[in-house]
Amino acid sequence: MAGEARRKIPWWIAWPVSLLIMVGGGLVGTQIGNIVLGSPGDGSPLAQYGEVFSFGVTLLALFFWVRVVEGRRIRTLGFTPSKGGLKKIGLGFLLGGAMMGAGVGVGLLTGQLSFGASTHAVTGWGSLLALLPLVLVFILQGTTEETLTRGYMLQSGARSMPLWLAIIASSVIFALVHLSFEPIILTNIILYAVFACLVALKQNSLWLIAGLHAGWNFFQGNIFGLPVSGHGYATSLLSVGPSAHSTDMLSGGTFGVEGSVFGTLVLGAATLIALTVFLRRPRRKGADRPGEVMIEN
Numbered sequence: 001m002a003g004e005a006r007r008k009i010p011w012w013i014a015w016p017v018s019l020l021i022m023v024g025g026g027l028v029g030t031q032i033g034n035i036v037l038g039s040p041g042d043g044s045p046l047a048q049y050g051e052v053f054s055f056g057v058t059l060l061a062l063f064f065w066v067r068v069v070e071g072r073r074i075r076t077l078g079f080t081p082s083k084g085g086l087k088k089i090g091l092g093f094l095l096g097g098a099m100m101g102a103g104v105g106v107g108l109l110t111g112q113l114s115f116g117a118s119t120h121a122v123t124g125w126g127s128l129l130a131l132l133p134l135v136l137v138f139i140l141q142g143t144t145e146e147t148l149t150r151g152y153m154l155q156s157g158a159r160s161m162p163l164w165l166a167i168i169a170s171s172v173i174f175a176l177v178h179l180s181f182e183p184i185i186l187t188n189i190i191l192y193a194v195f196a197c198l199v200a201l202k203q204n205s206l207w208l209i210a211g212l213h214a215g216w217n218f219f220q221g222n223i224f225g226l227p228v229s230g231h232g233y234a235t236s237l238l239s240v241g242p243s244a245h246s247t248d249m250l251s252g253g254t255f256g257v258e259g260s261v262f263g264t265l266v267l268g269a270a271t272l273i274a275l276t277v278f279l280r281r282p283r284r285k286g287a288d289r290p291g292e293v294m295i296e297n
Contacts, residue, residue, distance in 0.1 A: 001078070002155040006071030011166075014156035015173070017065065018148050022177065025058030032057065045130055045234045051137055055144040062148060077151035078206035085207045089139065092211025097219040099212075103257040103266045104224050104240060112251040112262075117241025118225030127222075127235045134222050134235070135214075142213030143206070149174045149193065150200040150209065167197045178229055184249060185259045189229075191267040192258070198274040220256055227256040 002008070009017070033053030040046040063074050075081065082088070107113035149170055157166035171193030175186050199209045221228040225236035232254075242251035252260035258267070 001076035001080075002070075002072070002159055004072045004076050005066075007069065008159070009070055009156065011153075011157045011160055015153055015170075018062070018153050018156075019173075019177070021058060021061045021065065022148055025061045026054045029054035029057030042232075042234075048134060048233050048235065049137060051141055055141050059140070059144045059147060062144075062152060066152070077147050077155070078200060079151075080205040082205065082207060085205075088203070088205075088207035089211035089214075092208040092213075093135075093139070093215035093218070095208075096212040096215025096217075097223070099266055099270060100216050100219040100224070100257060103260070103262045104220075104226070106262045106265070107251060107257065107260070108240070110250065110262075111243055112246040112260075113226075113240050114243040116239050117243060118236060118239035124237070124239075127237055130235045131222050131237060135218060138214040138218040138222075139211070142215075142217065143210040145174075146196065146200070146206050146210045146213055150196055151206050154197055154200070163201075167194055171197065180230060180255060180259070182255075182259065184261065184264065185255055188258045188260075188263045188267050191264070191271050195267060195271040195274050198271070198278045202274070202278050220258075226252070227254055229258065230255045 030050065030053065033050035036053065037046055037050055040050065062077075066072055066077060067074060079085070104113060108115075153170040153173070154166055157170055161169075171190050174193040175189035178185070178189055180186070196209045196213065199212070200206055203209070217228045220226050221231075221233045222235060223237050224240040225238050226240055242248075242253060246253075248254075248259070250261055252258065252263060257263045
């Protein structure tokens with residue numbers, strides 16, 4: 001859908017622009033959030049709501065670039081008209097929670113994770129009132145990240161390079177911006193990004209993967225009480241964390257489940273399933289080249 005733009009931006013300009021929007025939008029939005037919320041500390045339950053501003057400004061900046069500079073509609077980023085769009089977000093949210101639950105469950109069964117090990121300030125049933133609006137915060141976060149990477153970078157790259165290269169290159173960049181260069185962490189984030197690309201391409205939209213991204217992070221941080229990509233939150237329903245005798249390779253340490261071998265198993269399995277489903281797409285009649293296939297709704 002990037003081909004609908006009146007001014008088609010080459011990938012070697014589009015990708016740096018997307019990174020600039022990511023960093024600049026985050027910085028500006030964070031400053032606005034600090035002004036509005038009174039600069040809450042990292043340990044404050046209010047601090048997590050600051051992400052509404054950082055991700056909101058980032059998403060609006062991308063929308064401005066696409067609409068004004070490229071001259072195309074916002075929906076071409078992957079928000080294809082669909083009466084089931086909200087249902088797909090909800091389904092994705094539950095799938096993301098289930099995937100995270102699998103990783104946490106293995107950690108608990110092997111003794112690498114344990115209850116009562118979280119350092120969150122607000123836990124238990126008293127956190128429910130604060131958790132409900134945080135679902136929307138994570139949906140905004142997941143939607144923003146998926147729109148920047150799978151909705152914009154993947155589309156822009158795939159217009160002028162082989163699809164497999166656009167998937168791998170955008171996935172590596174997505175991993176690098178997490179600013180952690182531990183082999184397991186990099187591997188897991190790349191696996192997730194490849195999985196997300198395949199889901200978005202198969203669905204021909206971002207609805208499902210945006211919800212899944214949100215569910216993965218919300219359950220990890222605000223349900224189980226684990227760090228999300230190295231960021232700890234103050235509010236969670238449960239208080240799961242690395243046990244006293246755990247190793248970072250298995251528990252994920254201060255990075256969360258996505259920094260563990262158990263995360264590798266979950267994301268590796270998900271990626272293999274997504275790849276199998278993706279490669280089974282029906283070919284378009286008269287296709288001349290391998291990989292020239294129909295994208296389904």
